[in-house]
Amino acid sequence: MTTRVLVPSGVLGLGFDRKALARGVAMKPDIICIDGGSTDSGPFSLGAGVSKYSRAATKSEWRTLMAARAEAGVPLVIGTAGTCGTDSTVDWMYEITVELARELGQSLRIARLYSGQPIARVAQALQAGRIDPLTPAPEIRLDDLSNVVALAGAEQIQAALATGADIVIAGRTTDTATIAALPLSRGDAAGGAWHGAKIAECGALCSTNPTSGVIMVDFDETGFTVEPLAETAACTPHSVSAHMLYENSDPFRLYEPGGHLDVTGARYTALDPRRVRVEGSRWIPGPYTVKLEGARIAGYQTTILAILRNAHYVRNAQAWIDRLTGFLTSEIETRMGLTTGDYGLEFRLIGVNGALGGLENRSGDPVEVGVLGIITARSQAEAGEIGKLINPFVLHYPLTDDEELPTFAFPYSPATTDRGALYEFALNHVMHLDDPMAAFRLEVSEIGAEVPA
Incomplete structure (x- = not known):
């Protein structure tokens, strides 16, 4: 089965090509996925629990994506909502969504995936020996942490989608999880799903026109095909393969909850001047751990x-x-x-x-x-x-x-x-989980143009 994922941009708030987005909607995607942030800008957003990006810019772009979702009739997913993915920024994004639903006259089912970690849970896991340090890792002091989040993987996004949500607003997630979730649940190749998600995480950064934003990725049982949707952009084997180097210490391996991606055997083939086909990536299962981030x-x-x-x-x-x-x-x-x-x-x-x-x-x-x-x-x-x-x-x-x-x-x-x-x-540690949802919670709401918040 082919799963078509539309990625409007590398992050909500930086803009994207509206014409390219319309072209993507016309191609009938199965899901629209966008990232909401990262740790790139330092610890302030996580520590304070606020978004780096302006509310006006976020609302403007989210309005466009909510309209695109309604036209396409598919789920819309944002990960790491509000830059840092704290519970407070998930709620901030939810408030914006409720406002827009009223303004656009949309009735929606919204799933909120919370990834904030109570200090008591972290302390219990630490005492049980279920927290391991990454490199480098500071000494754990739990008494003065302002916010702690766990990075959700594909399983948590899948649980949110399984609620039948029109929109998923997720707290802190790995950059790839929102994109890989649906292809994995539909039986597409696991190696291709994670590799394609890594390539697509930053939108058109894997193309010759990085600022254009919008790309489409088709996943199937043997790999994936990536195509930028702006007229001035093209994907090449070089631009696609190079993205494994982006924010990744190992250009051949990418660690995610439940295992790691190995692309040493990946083959990148230009199908035409704009599209690249990738096959040969492997997913290696491993212990189910989620990364912890904290600030003080x-x-x-x-x-x-x-x-x-x-x-x-x-x-x-x-x-x-x-x-x-x-x-x-x-x-x-x-x-x-x-x-x-x-x-x-x-x-x-x-x-x-x-x-x-x-x-x-x-x-x-x-x-x-x-x-x-x-x-x-x-x-x-x-x-x-x-x-x-x-x-x-x-x-x-x-x-x-x-x-x-x-x-x-x-x-x-x-x-x-x-x-x-x-x-x-x-914090720069991982926490072992027996159940992927053990450190996360879901809330589902039905909202509409006439429904009060």
Whole structure:
């Protein structure tokens, strides 16, 4: 049996080619699948339980996909809803869906798959020896975690689809799970299902026009065929095979709940200038584990930004920062009683080495240098107080004792900005499950244009 999966984009919120999407709907897919996020942007979304992407952009694109789903008459699935897939972002996505159902006049069955993990469950699994570290893995501390999620696999998405849902809003999932679920449940080749899902996870990134978004993947009993749907895009054996390297430490193996994909024997064949056929991928069953991700507050931050334009200070920016840092460290200890173990103070020279640090290799002096100061402390009040203390010195401190007092530019007033909580990743482990649904829960709702939330 052939299973046709339409993937509108690599992530909801980044946009896609509307004409290409319409072309995909006309090709009669069996399901529409899209990713909602990842850990790419760091731990903040997971720690705070909020979406990185704007609500307006999310709602606009989701409206288009809900209309496409209604036209195609097939399920619509989003994984890792709201960037991080916490229970709160699943509910956020559900609220948007209810609003749109009313606006579009749609009556829907919606399945919500929650992947948030109570600390008690994690503690119990840890005590039972059912949690293993990945590399690298921090020491597990359960007392201060703000959010923990488990990455769902195909089985959990299949359970959600089995409810007869028109729309599945899933919490944290592996990038491939939403795409592989239906082909696997319909008996298509397991190796091809997982491999094709990996290739399709980022939409048209596997094509010659990555920003076009929309692709179609046909799965069957021996492999899969992938085709981009934008007129300006094409898939080639090179562009398709190269995607196994994307966000994957091993270009030949991909680990998922319940086993791993092995593509060492995969063959990539161009069927025509746009489509690629792939066969020979293998699925190797293994223990059923789900990856755990967690985040905690690591402090609170305040930033300050000044701009050096005087050529003398631009040439000696690092020396100025070194001298300034030593002075400020002494001032903070004298005036606030804080030692360097109580807070963090870092300066980055934007335009010199702000991105690469000591690895930067450039010649010549820039015209101007941005000086970004980052203060991390135990509370926002403390970080803000340090920011106010160092403010006049960042803007006026001289390079040497015998120089006139300089004045530097700053782009806004006040020069300091309180950033709030700083989060850090606190789990990189897998948890063993006897039942794939043991760490997940499903809720199914019937909604319609006239049904209150």
